Amino acid sequence: MVFKRLLGSLGVGGPTVDTVLDAGAAAPGGTLSGQVHLKGGSAGFDIEHIALELVARVEAEFEEGEREGAVVFERFTVGGGFRLHEGEQRSVPFTIALPWETPITELYGQALGIVLGVRTELSVAGAKDKGDLDQLAVRPLPAQEAVLEALGQLGFGFRSADLEYGRIGGTHQQLPFYQEIELTPAPQYADRVNEIEVTFLATPGGMDVVLEADKRGGLFSSGHDALTRFTVAHDTVHQQDWRALVDGWLRQLVEHRSAYAPAPAYGAHGHGDPYAPHHGGGHGHDGTHHHDGTHRSGPGIGTAVAVGAAGLAVGVVGGMVAAEVVDEVGDFFEGDEDEGDD
Missing domain, CATH: 2.60.40.10 (Immunoglobulins)
Incomplete structure (x- = not known):
């Protein structure tokens, strides 16, 4: 345009x-x-x-x-x-x-x-x-594409994607916002999680893959969020068994409760104006991603893209969307x- x-x-x-x-x-x-x-x-x-x-x-x-x-x-x-x-x-x-x-x-x-x-x-x-x-x-970068393709092969489906203002604690995030790609759970995880969110934080040498699970609550426990971070190098893209690697990440995420202590997202309580002009890689903002389960960023208008049975790699399709x-x-x-x- x-x-x-x-x-x-x-x-x-x-x-x-x-x-x-x-x-x-x-x-x-x-x-x-x-x-x-x-x-x-x-x-x-x-x-x-x-x-x-x-x-x-x-x-x-x-x-x-x-x-x-x-x-x-x-x-x-x-x-x-x-x-x-x-x-x-x-x-x-x-x-x-x-x-x-x-x-x-x-x-x-x-x-x-x-x-x-x-x-x-x-x-x-x-x-x-x-x-x-x-x-x-x-x-996507080759490593990002490989992770998403592995998720599709494992049975996860694309739900939506958006950009969230704030920071993810424990990372070297540079921009004042991060991207969340929200996935419906694969059948083998559907009884334990409602949703998986993926965030990529790339650098010249590699990439952090941040996975967040919105876990289902049991009979005597409430649901909660768990967060884990994994790092991959760009030059190992063609040397990895990505399906096995990503499946291992997911098992670690789902089967173990995270000890991550969340802090409020920058702007979540009205501190500053996130839409003021910002230049130069996000310096001066110290908020972190909100992971207390109070907010689930569902699909916005036009962001929920259907996925076919072949998985993420092949089936991101649209129509009305x-x-x-x-x-x-x-x-x-x-x-x-x-x-x-x-």
Whole structure:
């Protein structure tokens, strides 16, 4: 999706900006390339800078409930310091590096309901306009794909995916939010867990896999959450028996109660505004993920994607849900665009 907008702060006759991303999905920790196309207005203007912001739709918890908003999680300056003459057309190529913790938006080409965008900011004569926003597609890393495929082979089904504002304790999480992929239990675990949640926290050398189980309560005990974390290296992807490895993780998660002591999620009690602009890898936020069982983030509109009997690797399919995802993406971008006009 590409938007062409007049630089509103300069009024009629100002330059226009149109950013076009290269085709295909990017990968966490990989590069994203494209072109920023500029067209001069009715007079010459000095282009001070062209910046790209990575934006995500994120959920945050507060005492009064849950709400969604746009969070900027990285920013790059890709050009500027030149004069754009009247009517001149100029293209500025760019290649930027995505953070390793960038959420994945698709699996085998099927959308998971995660909304990411690249927003272009043009600074001209001291005025800034965030006037171009493009949808960003991100595919999983080989290790992420291997874990999800193993879960599918073991009989787990995809329920939903979302982005939660906050931190997971005991990890080296960099972004101010994390992705949760929620799975229905495999038959062999269905009597013990209601749901499994998977979070990937990738780094240049490897990846933490955080597994959380919403456990069922017994006759004389209440249900509770358990949390475990495992680490894998990127260079061992083709050396692992992933099905056996992941099955071992799940048995450890389900059969043993975790000694993890939860702390409140950042923003869960109204501390600060999670949707204020954020740059530079999440420094300055010290909240941790809320694991006391009081919140289960069920499917949002357009996020519950059905899975076929073949498992996660093959069966992420849509129909009506796919249309909802498209509508929701459009609403998110249009709403964000409107905010830029204020």
